[in-house]
Amino acid sequence: MIIATWTGATAKTLRKTLNWSQERFAEELAITDRTVRNWERRGHHQILTPHYAHELGDLLDRLSADQLRQFSDAVVDNPSTDRFAVADSSCSGPKLDGRKVVWHPMPGDGSYPEITDMNRRELLRLLSTVTLTLSTPIDWERLHGIDPGDRVTAATAHEYSEINRMLWESYGALRVKAGVFRAAREHLGTLVDALQHPATAAVDRWLRELATDTLQLIGEVYFDADLYSDAANCYTLAASLAAGIDAYDLWACALTRHSYLALYDHECQQAGSQLESAFEIATRGNPELSTRFWVSSVRAQALAGLGDQAGCDRAFDAARGVEHLSASASSVAWMRFSGERIDEEQATCYVQLNQPDAAQAILEPLLQRPLSSRRRASVLVDLAAASAQHRDPVRVVMYGSAAFDIARHSHSAYVARRLSQLAPYLTPLGRDHHIQHLRHNISPLAYAPR
Structure with a gap:
């Protein structure tokens, strides 16, 4: 058994399973009993660092069969333990410190049980706390009586950064992106606490x-779940925090992610203005990161929405500059743009610009390549739209039905959104009964932004 996210609650369950006192538990982990008490007091709100997760995993491996059964039953029965935390070690997934980290699959009903109203309210409270913590000169050490030895060091900040990396990897691996929401929200709470007593200015x-x-x-999780207002709040605060410390790449990324909200609302002029600002900021960032090239690729989509094909092509040409980054260029979890999808993004723009031949020339060969279900569905939707522009109902139904099958089995809000974008292209072919059947199938998938 592996615990994907060790919290104060699961650590306490392990300690009780071992029938150890807090003092014995602390001694085994080479920490103070005060730290153990703090973990247990915070319960599932305390996400432990990778170092302690590794140590606790070693203790877990030492349990007898009866103890392991007792621990497993206690974790499952404990409502304060993450419902997706327990996993079988035979499953695949990202690794942290050489140990597999896997998430229990979320229900496949298209819902998002992790993003409850209570969780959203808790995150809203956290956002307010973030703003207060970072904008108000409060002497937190005096207020909380913090011992100088308890200040957050660079070593601890490094472990927090490993948690960030793990969360992004899990987000990429999960079919239902909401599965990472609770862990990310609680990690944000840990960071807010840490910001109240950093050891140095560099750690701050x-x-x-x-x-x-x-x-x-968290904004990406909300966006994937069509919770656009919540996503906008996260992106806006992220941009503000990044601007306050001149973190240019993070700042540009937050603005670019926010621009997608305008693009999905067909507010291409607004998106274009945001992306111009994002590009100017990105040029002041790390030249070894691909941020400025990603901004250019998204800007191309805004220009296509404005009907500017020449500007769109120029922006995509600029985005292809990512191919000239050296193999040793810096890479971070929150910026994964490699240019791999530029061709299909340009094909989407060609469909929008009513250039179906150019779109099909790019898209049809892509179906012969191994693609993720989301990418394959996106390619199929664009091929269906291009076929509709050619007034070819047979191919529209072939491609559209294949995309619908992916949406039905994956319960992906992203695929549902892409299918809903096909609807206007079907209208001129509405008399064909096969087209009518396809429209009937995809119409319930058109999730409205919440």
Whole structure:
């Protein structure tokens, strides 16, 4: 058994399973009993660092079969333990410190049980706390009586950064992105606490960068779930925090992610203005990161929405500059743009610009390549739209039905959104009964932004 997210609650369950006192538990982990008490007091709100997760995993491996059964039953029965935390070690997934980290699959009903109203209210409270913590000169050490020895050091900040990396990897691996929401929200809470007593100015900046990074991840989860207002709040605060410390790449990324909200609302002029600002900021960032190239690729989509094909092509040409980054260029979890999808993004723009031949020339070969279900569905939707522009109902139904099958089995809000974008292209072919059937199938998938 592996615990994907060790919290104060699961650590306490392990201690009780071992029938150890807090003092014995602390001695085994080479920490103070005060630290153990703090973990247990915070319960599931305390996400432990990778170092302690590794140590606790070693203790877990030492349990007898009866103890392991007792621990497993206690974890499952404990409502304060993450419902997706327990996993079988035979499953695949990202690794942290050489140990597999896997998430229990979320229900496949298209719902988002992790993003409850209570969780959203808790995150809203956290956002307010973030703003207060970072904008008000409060002497937290005096207020909380913090011992100088308890200040957050660079070593601890590094472990927090490993948690950020793990969360982004899990977000990429999960079919239902909401599965990472609770862990990300609680990690943000840990970072807010840490920001109240950093050991040095450099650690303070590092923690602010990690908080900005985590806010953008939570925003991505909200965006994937069509919770656009919540996503906008996260992106806006992330941009504000990044601007306050001149973290140019994080700042540009937050603005670019926010621009997608305008793009999905067909507010291309507004998106274009945001992206111009994001590009100017990105040029002041780390030249070894791909931020400015990603901004250019998104800006191309805004220009296509405005009907500017020449500007769109120029922006995509600029985005292809990512191919000239050296193999040793810096890489961060929150910026994964490699240019791999530029061709299909340009094909989407060609469909929008009513250039179906150019779109099909790019898209049809892509179906012969191994693609993720989300990418394959996106390609299929664009091929269906291009076929509709050619007035070819047979191919529209072939491609559209294949995309619908992916949406039905994956319960992906992203695929549902892409299918809903197909609807206007079907209208001129509405008399064909096969087209009518396809429209009937995809119409319930058109989730409205919440």
